[in-house]
Amino acid sequence: MxxxxxxxxxxxxxxxxxxxxxxxxxxxxxxxxxxxxxxxxxxxxxxxxxxxxxxxxxxxxxxxxxxxxxxxxxxxxxxxxxxxxxxxxxxxxxxxxxxxxxxxxxxxxxxxxxxxxxxxxxxxxxxxxxxxxxxxxxxxxxxxxxxxxxxxxxxxxxxxxxxxxxxxxxxxxxxxxxxxxxxxxxxxxxxxxxxHSLLRAYALVCRNPTFISYWLISAIAFACHFSFIVMSPLLFLEQLHLSSYTFSLILLVYGAAYVGGGVLAHGLSKRISANRQIIAGLLLIVLAGGLMGLLHRHAGLTVFNVLLPMMVCTMGITIARPIATSRAMDVFPDLAGTASSAGSALIFICGGVVSAWVNLSPASLPVTLATTFMALGLIALGLILATCRRLREQRPA
Structure with missing residues (x-):
């Protein structure tokens, strides 16, 4: 070991x-x-x-x-x-x-x-x-x-x-x-x-609703990040006509949100429960979607109107995703490899499906990203609230 x-x-x-x-x-x-x-x-x-x-x-x-x-x-x-x-x-x-x-x-x-x-x-x-x-x-x-x-x-x-x-x-x-x-x-x-055989191990972990819920929350958070990264060249290079160098610098600024989110997540983990931390992060994702939609409606497509909401969204992702992953992995400590692979598959699938939807949507990219973040954030909030209720019901009286 x-x-x-x-x-x-x-x-x-x-x-x-x-x-x-x-x-x-x-x-x-x-x-x-x-x-x-x-x-x-x-x-x-x-x-x-x-x-x-x-x-x-x-x-x-x-x-x-x-x-x-x-x-x-x-x-x-x-x-x-x-x-x-x-x-x-x-x-x-x-x-x-x-x-x-x-x-x-x-x-x-x-x-x-x-x-x-x-x-x-x-x-x-x-x-x-x-x-x-x-x-x-x-x-x-x-x-x-x-x-x-x-x-x-x-x-x-x-x-x-x-x-x-x-x-x-x-x-x-x-x-x-x-x-x-x-x-x-x-x-x-x-x-x-x-x-456990390979198939039985996957069947065991995938039948557990708590495991699936936490990994889906992590996958949804990742999909918000992934859809923006995939679409960012279209937003900044094609629609805003920025240079490749300027585009790279914008992504550097975007990356700073991961640092801020990491610091905030570390502090929150010492002060509130895991599930409340997940809820806080998901609320930031929903807020980011609403902010992006409002800015685009009233001021149009600008670097600021895309970057500011995405930094808020990214801080929410960094707060919610790690703790959701930890809670998912804790469900099957003796099958950590299987649990990790099952969760990774969910993340790949969710990221691919969401980014494809954003790419194929007939609406403008900022509007599509905004509505997607709000919808995904609300779905994830529903999952965590249902998980909290299920865990309370499972506790011995």
């Missing part, structure tokens, strides 16, 4: 945060290199975009297998194998001379990156109580900052090293983290190595 925080807290936190960063690199940092990739492989930008879609499919399928397997055979071996596979895939992408080979190695990288779903299971193994909550707040904050910094980082790497730059950085980071995990992470024996 990995060493406890009492013995090596710094390495444990560094490993988990590194997994967050490595999870962002293959998807977001490569986006500014689309034109260069299209030119290098003599394909259309749409063909290069296909590699992102295949990557998302590959990582999703891989996660569904890795989580339950880690409950049966332990975390370390799967983490090391997955990271090694992702490194080989990234190296293959750099060395590919044709588009077919690039797609093949991109899929291989995606399958390996599925191991990063184990970050939630490792938190469950390594930490307890408030430590878990605080670390999950830190990870959500780090994830938001990494995503916000990605366009600027991708642009810098593209200018300095052409399209292979992001892949070489991924390889270097991956090798560093692999060595740290290999040297300092001891594998944990599976707690119940033969008690």
């Amino acid at each position: 990995p060493e406890t925080p009492a013995t090596r807290p710094g390495l444990a936190i560094f490993l988990l945060l590194s997994m967050v960063v490595l999870g962002v690199f293959p998807l977001d940092v490569v986006l500014p290199s689309f034109p260069a990739l299209a030119d290098y492989f003599q394909r259309t930008p749409g063909d290069i975009a296909l590699s992102i879609s295949l990557f998302a499919i590959g990582i999703s399928l891989s996660q569904l297998l890795i989580g339950p397997l880690s409950d049966r055979i332990g975390r370390k071996s799967l983490l090391l194998a997955g990271m090694a596979l992702s490194i080989v895939g990234a190296a293959g992408c750099v060395l590919s001379t044709d588009y077919g080979g690039f797609l093949l190695f991109r899929c291989l990288q995606a399958v390996g990156c599925g191991c990063f779903v184990l970050s939630q299971a490792l938190i469950q193994d390594l930490f307890t109580g408030k430590q878990r909550d605080h670390l999950r707040i830190l990870m959500v904050t780090a994830s938001g900052l990494a995503i916000s910094l990605s366009p600027l980082a991708g642009t810098v790497l593209q200018d300095a090293f052409d399209w292979p730059g992001s892949f070489w950085v991924f390889i270097a980071l991956g090798l560093t983290v692999w060595v740290i995990a290999w040297r300092h992470l001891r594998d944990n024996p599976a707690r119940n190595p033969s008690s």
